[in-house]
Amino acid sequence: AGSASAQSSVTLYGRVNTSVEFQDNGPTDKTVMENNASRWGLKGNEDLGGGLSAFFMLETGFGSDTGAGTGGFNREAFVGLKSASLGQIKFGRITSALYYGTLDYIGFVNHDTGTSAEDKLYGLNFTSDNAVEYTSPTFSGFAVTLTANAGEGTVNKTYEGLLTYDVDNLHVGAGYSKTKDPLDN
Numbered sequence: 418a419g420s421a422s423a424q425s426s427v428t429l430y431g432r433v434n435t436s437v438e439f440q441d442n443g444p445t446d447k448t449v450m451e452n453n454a455s456r457w458g459l460k461g462n463e464d465l466g467g468g469l470s471a472f473f474m475l476e477t478g479f480g481s482d483t484g485a486g487t488g489g490f491n492r493e494a495f496v497g498l499k500s501a502s503l504g505q506i507k508f509g510r511i512t513s514a515l516y517y518g519t520l521d522y523i524g525f526v527n528h529d530t531g532t533s534a535e536d537k538l539y540g541l542n543f544t545s546d547n548a549v550e551y552t553s554p555t556f557s558g559f560a561v562t563l564t565a566n567a568g569e570g571t572v573n574k575t576y577e578g579l580l581t582y583d584v585d586n587l588h589v590g591a592g593y594s595k596t597k598d599p600l601d602n
Contacts, residue, residue, distance in 0.1 A: 430459075432455060433481045435481040455480065458474060458476030461473055504553045506550065507550050509546075511550050519591075558584040561578070577593065
């Protein structure tokens, strides 16, 4: 018999975010209790030595207003490797770096949740299944992130690029996204 040990850290986290809102929808005004992206998840990191580490994240949502679950780890579910000198790569269900590098910085209401979420206003979906995302190391404040998803079945293929510049309290992000119907060659 023997024992095994690892230098890993796993964190259980979450948030409950509920608001009471008055919604003026023209002739149908109403007051509602609104779930605003309540969630819980697991995330972890394992030091593999030589400056390389493995990481993962599993996150699911739930309705704080009803208690209903959303089924599976439907918000985030990925694994990856990272190194200070080589950058990081992750695989799985990923919320786009394009979202975090642009829209997340300019959000003016309840962190893109609830009925007034900016991503709903723009009609965008920033989560991709079967995705691969590479983020370069930061050089003089600049970093590049490239994301692609497999476009399996009826899901559109998506290719994204993001360039960010971060120094002190200044953040600048610029991105590009291309979506292609999987039936197009």
